[in-house]
Amino acid sequence: MQFLAYILIYPILWLISILPFKLLYLFSDGIYVLIYHIIGYRRKTVNENLHLVFPDKSEKEIKTITKKFYHHLCDMVVESIKSMTISEAEMKKHFTFSNIELIQQLEKENRSIALMCAHYGSWEWIFILQTYMNVKGYAIYKRLANKYFDRLVKRIRAKYNSHLITTKETISVLMDAKEKGEVSVCGFASDQSPKHDKAFHWTKFMGITVPVHTGAEMIAKKTDMSVVFFGVKKLKRGFYETTFKTLAYNPMDYPDYEITDQFLKLVEEQIYEAPEYYLWTHKRWKHRDKVPENYT
Template sequence: MQLVVFILVYPLLWLISRLPFKVLYVISDMVYQLLYHVIGYRKKVVRNNLALVFPEKSDDERLHIEKEFFKHLCDIFLEMIKTLGISDKQMKKRYVFDNIEVFKELERNGKNIMIMMPHYASWEWVFSLNSYVQSKAYAIYQTIQNKYFDKLVRDIRSKYGTTLIRTNGSRKIIEDAKKRHELITVGIISDQSPMVIKAKHWATFMDILVPIHVGGEELCKTHDIVPVYLKVKKMSRGHYQGTFKVLTENPKSVENYKISEAFIRETEKSIREAPEYYFWTHKRWKHRGNAPKEFQSKTTTSTS
């Protein structure tokens, strides 16, 4: 059945990837009408998240963010498909890194780099970074249940030379790369909600106490990888700007979990600047109120 679904859907995806951007966004507008107004995909989750995070905003303000988010969600989904057919020239025009020298300087100093980013603005087109740098790129990702679509997503994301690695195999691959004295860049999205039973640290995210992922930080401290936050701004429809911010050049010297908390603080800044570009369909705050006693003093917002 998985193969049948893939065979039926793939030709449509291929056709969409060859369309001009103007036509692509007409389709995105139509998908928005269907997704938001007809299907109501995860509308309740988005609405609850916005009410939880922005209690100071009016209903009308939150509704505006909600609608703009769903429009953006449709855009980034179709932009991911467009990656199949986009040219290098188009990509460099549409996804710009405004301080690429920060990255290149780390490379010249022989530093391995971890790009830490949230589900914000565009995380699919960041793979075009390989067009500018010298290090071997890896990206940690979670598999998709349909193995054929999983392969398609891996093919799309590896278009510019990135090697995708599963979470449970990341440590060995990084260790092997270091043994080969291979200069590496590792990309990781770290804003998901971890399982409570596996949570090692809790911190406030948008003033709400929740468990946070610390796997990226642990890799940085173990293997002396420089953590770099990638701030992405949506400049206009289909145009993004990425800015690198080094969180620390000496991860081993930083107190445990401070790198992860620094990542959260940077993510918060992005969200507050333009909340409509955050991925609100995630149940990111579902574990609020379940923190162990030693962390509860960090709470700054009601968990009701």
């Protein structure tokens, strides 16, 4: 059944991927009507999240953000599909870097990099970063149930010398690279919610106390990786600009969780500036009522 699903769906995805951008975004507009107006995909979750973190906004403002978010979400879907066939030159026109020299300088200094990001703007096209570097790149992902689509995702994201690894593999792979003296860069999407009973750290995110992922910071300390945040700004439809900011050159110089807290503050700044580009469909604040009694 997995293979049947793959051979039926893959040609459709490929045909979508070769559409010119104008037609691609017309297709995205059609998906928007389907998932927002007809299916109502996770509208309740989005509405709850926005009211929770923006209690002072009016219903009209919340509705405006919601509609803009769903338009952006649909764009993200078709842009992910476009990754199947988009050329390197075209990708570089659509996803640019304002200060790539920061990353290149760390590479010259033989510093491995833990690259922290949020589910904001566009994170699918960050893989083009590898074309500006000569080091091995890793990205952590969740393995798909369908092994054929899982291979497809790996193949797409490996186009520019990036290697996908699962969460369970991360420490062993990066420790092995360190022991071999290899300089590498690894991407961590660190803004989503961990299981509350396994969280090491709770802090305020968008004004609400929640458990937070600390894996990127802890792994960076174990493997002596400089920690860099990348923020994404959507310039216009289909065009993004990424800016890097060093959070910790030597992570061991920082108290535990300080780097993570710095990261979350930068994520908040992005959201407050343009909230429609954050991934509101995830239940990021679902554990807010489970704060440990000993938490201060």
